[in-house]
Amino acid sequence: MKTESPKHRGLWTTRLGFILAASGSAVGLGNIWKFPYIAGQNGGGAFVLVYLVCIFVVGLPIMLSEFVVGRNTQQSPVGAFQTLSPKTPWVGIGFIGVLAGFLILSFYGVVGGWTLAYIVKSISGSVDHFGSPKEAGDFFGQFIGHTWEIVFFHALFMVLCVLIVIKGVHGGIERACDVLMPTLVVILLVLMIRSLTLDGAMEGVRFYLYPDFSKLNPQVILIALGQAFFSLSLGMGCMITYGSYLSEKENLASSTIYVVIFDTLIALLMGMVIFPAVFAMNLEPTEGPSLVFIVLPAVFSQMPFGTLVSIIFFTLLAIAALTSGISLLEVVVAYFIDQRGWTRKQAVLIACTVIFLFGVPSGLSFGALGDFKIFGMTFFDNVDNITSNYLLPIGGMLTAIFVGWIWGPKAAKQEIEQNGVRFGWVGPWSFLVKYVTPVAVGFVFLAKFFK
Ligand code: PHE
Secondary structure (H helix, E strand, O other), rough: OOOOOOOHHHOOOHHHHHHHHHHHHHHOHHHHHHHHHHHOOOOOOHHHHHHHHHHHHHHHHHHHHHHHHHHHHOOOOOHHHHHHOOOOOOOHHHHHHHHHHHHHHHHHHHHHHHHHHHHHHOOOOOOOOOOOHHHHHHHHHHHHHHHHHHHHHHHHHHHHHHHHHHHHHHHHHHHHHHHHHHHHHHHHHHHHHHHHHOOOOOHHHHHHHHHHHHHHHHHEEEEEEEHHHHHHOOOHHHHHHHHHOOOOOHHHHHHHHHHHHHHHHHHHHHHHHHHHHHHOOOOOOOOOOOOHHHHHHHHHOOOOOOHHHHHHHHHHHHHHHHHHHHHHHHHHHHHHHHHHHHOOOHHHHHHHHHHHHHHHHHHHHHHOOOOOOOOOOHHHHHHHHHHHHHHHHHHHHHHHHHHHHHHOHHHHHHHHHHHHHHOOOOOHHHHHHHHHHHHHHHHHHHHHHHH
């Protein structure tokens, strides 16, 4: 890839490569680390149900919209909206995306660092023989309070992102995803079986699958919606950017469905790993960001080949986090390359350094800066909250309005049907992007602010 003008962008080499890369972006810490802990904090079953509705009613149509905009314009978000609607404020959606990518990666890298640290700790045998879940909790608590260790692994994660993104789209991103995604599914299945066969596991299954609607309120619904965006990598132009590296032969609609289903399966599977174990071990489902890092080592401690399983699991988790991290970085980097004329190397190095520095206070939010609160939340929680619960839903809603009303479903349909692909779902899809998605997201915001 010599230049990255629209005509010479790196294209995914195979269809499966694209689906895996997009799934690589979608599947990550959002599914494996975040989904279980926020489902636990927000009441279990009812949250899961609302989440699924958000995924299929709001997320799926928006993902298709993003792919279409990306492939049609062959540009990253800012350029894409400029091309489709020159000299209008719609370009703002692109900037929301670049900002969101920057902010999300700043705390995402921190958690990515935790996973790297846990690979090392698994290899050295320190996270798979806890006598009790409490020990696992204390161990993790000590670890995340440890300034230099946290900063070191956070930096390491960012360096790995740099190394992949510097190589460009198919050189780095696509290849990394090919083998890893399928392996991840296998290991999750093994863990699920272990978890479900612990004594007392059924209570966790009940918590997870039985919806208790008294636990729902506007805030819970907003969080479910935000999580749907976060998990599917939507609302910030990430899928526009990935779509822009796509050739005309691909069937965008079916690719969307694969990615959405795969992402959702991984999250649901992860819930089945975590909640049975949480209840079997008398832990609290409301534990928060540390949940997975406490529950899993406790599970590893109770299974044959625990060390090995733990090494494999954290390695896969780190890789899943990396394939998402690089997609976040790619949005920021593509902006500087496409719009500002920077070289890829310059863009990657500068963006990554600044993002890392901004992420340091998030990394210290569980230790040195634990008492530093803004709006009653740590730095880490604030950045997470602003991006997941505001920037992404707003970006997604605006994208839907743009595609539904400004650019128009007709133009989108034409793009989807390039090269003889048939898209029979234009009717329902345009109904969703024109009416349902904007109204649903708008309604959730109103309900939250005027409750
Ligand atoms: N979807 C990723 C995950 O679930 C996170 C992400 C969000 C990636 C937004 C890109 C854009 O881990």
